[in-house]
Amino acid sequence: MSIRERMSGNEAVAYAIKQVNPDVMPAFPITPSTEIPQMVSTYIANGQMDTEFIPVESEHSSMSATIGAEAAGARSLTATSSAGLALMWEELLLAASNRMPCVLTLVNRTLSGPININCDHSDGMGARDTGWIQIYAENNQEAYDNFIQAYPIAEDPRVHLPVMICQDGFITSHAVENIELLEDGTVKDFVGEYHPEEFLLNPGKPIAIGPYSVTNYAMEAKKNQEAALEASKEVILEVARRYEQISGRKYGFFEEYRTEDADIIMVLIGSAAGTAKEAVDELRAEGRKVGILKLRVFRPFPAEEIAKALSGCKAAAIMDRTESYNGNGGPLGAEIAAGLFREKIMIDTVNYIYGLAGRDFTVDDVKRVFGEMEALITEGKKVPQYQYIGLRE
Amino acid sequence: MRTDVNKINEKTPHTGLTEGLMMFAGGTTKSFNTGEWRTQTPVFIAEKCKQCLLCAPVCPDSSIPVADGKRGEFDLEHCKGCGICMKVCPFDAIEMKEGR
Numbered sequence: 218m219s220i221r222e223r224m225s226g227n228e229a230v231a232y233a234i235k236q237v238n239p240d241v242m243p244a245f246p247i248t249p250s251t252e253i254p255q256m257v258s259t260y261i262a263n264g265q266m267d268t269e270f271i272p273v274e275s276e277h278s279s280m281s282a283t284i285g286a287e288a289a290g291a292r293s294l295t296a297t298s299s300a301g302l303a304l305m306w307e308e309l310l311l312a313a314s315n316r317m318p319c320v321l322t323l324v325n326r327t328l329s330g331p332i333n334i335n336c337d338h339s340d341g342m343g344a345r346d347t348g349w350i351q352i353y354a355e356n357n358q359e360a361y362d363n364f365i366q367a368y369p370i371a372e373d374p375r376v377h378l379p380v381m382i383c384q385d386g387f388i389t390s391h392a393v394e395n396i397e398l399l400e401d402g403t404v405k406d407f408v409g410e411y412h413p414e415e416f417l418l419n420p421g422k423p424i425a426i427g428p429y430s431v432t433n434y435a436m437e438a439k440k441n442q443e444a445a446l447e448a449s450k451e452v453i454l455e456v457a458r459r460y461e462q463i464s465g466r467k468y469g470f471f472e473e474y475r476t477e478d479a480d481i482i483m484v485l486i487g488s489a490a491g492t493a494k495e496a497v498d499e500l501r502a503e504g505r506k507v508g509i510l511k512l513r514v515f516r517p518f519p520a521e522e523i524a525k526a527l528s529g530c531k532a533a534a535i536m537d538r539t540e541s542y543n544g545n546g547g548p549l550g551a552e553i554a555a556g557l558f559r560e561k562i563m564i565d566t567v568n569y570i571y572g573l574a575g576r577d578f579t580v581d582d583v584k585r586v587f588g589e590m591e592a593l594i595t596e597g598k599k600v601p602q603y604q605y606i607g608l609r610e
Numbered sequence: 611m612r613t614d615v616n617k618i619n620e621k622t623p624h625t626g627l628t629e630g631l632m633m634f635a636g637g638t639t640k641s642f643n644t645g646e647w648r649t650q651t652p653v654f655i656a657e658k659c660k661q662c663l664l665c666a667p668v669c670p671d672s673s674i675p676v677a678d679g680k681r682g683e684f685d686l687e688h689c690k691g692c693g694i695c696m697k698v699c700p701f702d703a704i705e706m707k708e709g710r
Contacts, residue, residue, distance in 0.1 A: 316630035374611075377629060414611050415632060422612070423636035430631050437624035438631045 219464070220398040226354070226389035229361040229396055230296075230322050230382070231256035235266045236404040237368065239320075240291035240411070243271035243282035247301040248334045249386040250324035254296055276301035280308035280321075287317040288426045290416030292368065294319060298386060299326035302340045306347075312379040313348025314442055315427045318371035319379045321349070322364060325487070326386040327574040335575020336386040338486065339539040341515075342548050348442055350380045350449055351516040355472075355490045357394050359513075360384040362466055365399070368408050369456045375448045381516075385488040387575070403463050446517045453514055470519040473526060475501060476508030481590045482527055484510045484553060485536035489571070489578045496583035507587050512549070520556030527557065531594045532565040534586050538572045546570075546603040565593055571606040582606050640688075644671060648691035650706045652684055658703035665695040665704065 224232065231253050234242070244254035260266045269291075273279045279295045286293040297305065302323060312319055328339040341351060350370060354360040360382065367380040384390055399407075415424055430438060450470075457468040474494050476482050483493055490511035500507050510526055510533075512519075527533050535554070537547025545551060550568030557564065569586060572578040586606065592598035612634045618627060628634065659681070666674040666681055673689035675682045696704040 314630060316632075415634070423634070425633035425638070426630065428631060428633055433620040434627065434631060437622075437627050440624045441627060441629070 220400070222396050222398055223393050224357055224361075224396045225252075225391050225393050226357040226360045226384045227252040227324065227391065228256065228393075229357040230364050230384070231260070232398065233361050233364040233404070234268075234294070234322075235260045236399070236401050237365065237408050238266045238405075239268055239294050239368075241269045241271065241283070241286035241293040242295060243273045243279040243286070243293070244295050245273050245276050245279045245297070245301065247276070247298050249326055249390045250296045250298040250301070250322070252390070253322055253324070276304040277308065280305035280312065283319050283321075284308060284312050284315065284317050287312075287319040288315065288416065289418045290413050292319075292372075292411040294321065296322040296324070298324045299328055299334075299340045302344055303328060306344070309344055309347040309349060309379075311427060314438070316377040316442070316445070317379055318368070318377050320364070320367045320371060321379065321381045323381050323383045324386045324390045325383055331574075333574040334386070336388050336488075337538045337573045337575070338383075339573075341381065341383050342537075342539040342541070344381070345516060345548060348378065348446065349516060350376075350378055350446070350453070350514070352380065352382055352453075352514055353486045353512065354382070354384040354389060355488055355511060356389055357384075357392075358396050358466070360389060361396060361398065362460065362464060362468065363513075365404055365407060366453075366456045366460050366468070368411070369459070370449060370452050372411065372413075373449075373452045373456075374414075376445055376452050378442075378445055378449060383487075388488040397464075399464060407460070407463055450517055450519065468513060470512070470514040470522055471526070472509075472511045472513065474509040474511065476510060476526065476530070478506055479508035479529075480506040480531045480594060481534065481587055482508050482510050482530045482532075483534045483536060483583065483586065484512065484523070484527075484549065485538075486512045486515065486549065487538065489536065489538065492578055492580055493583045496580045496587070499580065500584065500587060505587070505591070515549075518552055518556075520552060521560060523553055524556040524560040524562050527553075527564060528560070528562045530564060532567070532590045534590050535566055535568045536586075537568060537570050540570055540573060550603065565590075566602075567593070567600050568603045569606050570604070576607050578607065643687045644690050645685075645687045645710075648686075648689060648710050650691040650693060650708060651686065651710055652689065652691065652693065652695055653705045653707055654683055655703045655705065658701050660701055660703075662700065664698050664700065668694050668698050670694065
């Protein structure tokens, strides 16, 4: 039986952490993720879980300690946001290359500067090439569900890679919404106990993790890591199918909302999908053929699957909640356009940048984008390929 | 996952390497002959040596073997030629010569 509750995204993830009860959690507070370690440490103080909480002095240390604990044989995790993730940069890559199945709950917040504490995806997107699996949530329910699926994905012998569970700062992390929770026993059975095959604190079985690699070996190691990330695709789908059996909630690489006969599809990540769905419902009521593709799994990037999902539409609006500072658009815009080209699917695409540093993204904004895309496909209107939404001009 | 790492070499295809290049063995640095890096080589002058053993613990490469309370000849397969032993020796029983 599921439990009906009301929770913020941070509460939902902290509750999921309590149910999974991992071995070690080193963490350092940073807005808007601070509540997660705060709530977990309260659960520990109240005797509701027995995770070893390590109050470290920085995020460089929290990720280092997470890797160290994981290498020692403990199921470990940490939480952070924004500059905290940036300070972890070096260790993020090591967690992946050392094939550590640890978990990071990221509460997406913009990277400085200008210094600002509100939501965009520049932190998570900045870490997109670190080798981590990245799964993004639209709301508190998805943040909860994604966290429970994180260890079964990370610890699968075909994967052995770290997983980042992402939710939008404040919009998801601090807004209270209805949620369906699973029973503790159901979660524990689903995630299972952690019994690593190889770990440091294993007497009589010496092992070195992360040794120096000369040139003759490093390129091969990187290829193996890349192969594991590719292999994680089938594991992510298997775990999602298994999760559907216990929760009734269906997950994949992305969610397609009213796309079946859509002429225009908007592709986006995270909480803005809720706003976009509302706009789509209103436009559909007017008879306009529009839909949403909400990306859940950004790493590994399901380029071929997205391209095929877009193959039936005439144009796609690709929404990036980050500025990449490359003069050529955002990461989602670039990677989807590349995927479409490889599949020889020649639809029109426009890359929009929205919601930076907490800027509102409204139902009217979504409608304006769809209106512009309609003008592009029906009147051949020239639309700038890379533009900002909600900017004062 | 545990693999006999002694069977892995520079001809092993990527699929034959260990996950994350983990080493499933201890003491493997012995087979890495760092002595090749040397540009200066210590020379042990046995007749000046008082066997005070100040040199052995300061060697960063464990290249001064000690047996029965006495140091022996340098392990030149691993000595990188840093010269710390020469600096620490109070009896000038170690000299550095150019080259390997």
